[in-house]
Amino acid sequence: MTTICRHCSKSKVNRPRGLCWTCYYTPGVKDQYPPTSKFARRGIGNFCGKAPLPPVPTTAAPGTPEKLAVLEQRARLKQALFHPADARYEGDPRPLEFLREQAAAMMACVA
Numbered sequence: 001m002t003t004i005c006r007h008c009s010k011s012k013v014n015r016p017r018g019l020c021w022t023c024y025y026t027p028g029v030k031d032q033y034p035p036t037s038k039f040a041r042r043g044i045g046n047f048c049g050k051a052p053l054p055p056v057p058t059t060a061a062p063g064t065p066e067k068l069a070v071l072e073q074r075a076r077l078k079q080a081l082f083h084p085a086d087a088r089y090e091g092d093p094r095p096l097e098f099l100r101e102q103a104a105a106m107m108a109c110v111a
């Protein structure tokens with residue numbers, strides 16, 4: 001099976017997401033195309049060591065496409081993939097409580 005790159009329609013696909021090598025490694029191009037397989041999260045690569053916490057927790061429940069998008073975004077920003085206040089189930093009030101506390105703390109500083 002020979003597939004042509006979804007982006008430039010010229011080169012043969014030899015990278016994930018139906019992209020050719022050039023397009024895949026052109027900044028910004030890969031982000032326009034979602035992974036073709038939900039297990040194919042090879043694009044960003046892993047990194048080791050301590051990563052800074054993401055600034056805000058997510059309300060997206062684990063396993064949802066929203067949560068996967070959040071994880072991908074965090075990996076791209078070289079942030080820790082998990083925030084201690086991330087939602088652990090659908091409708092988890094934890095992240096909202098975290099944001100409320102953070103807002104309250106900020107108000108306290110201003111006052």
Ligand SMILES: [Zn+2]
Pocket residue numbers: 005006007008009010011019020021022023024
């Ligand atoms: Zn291409």
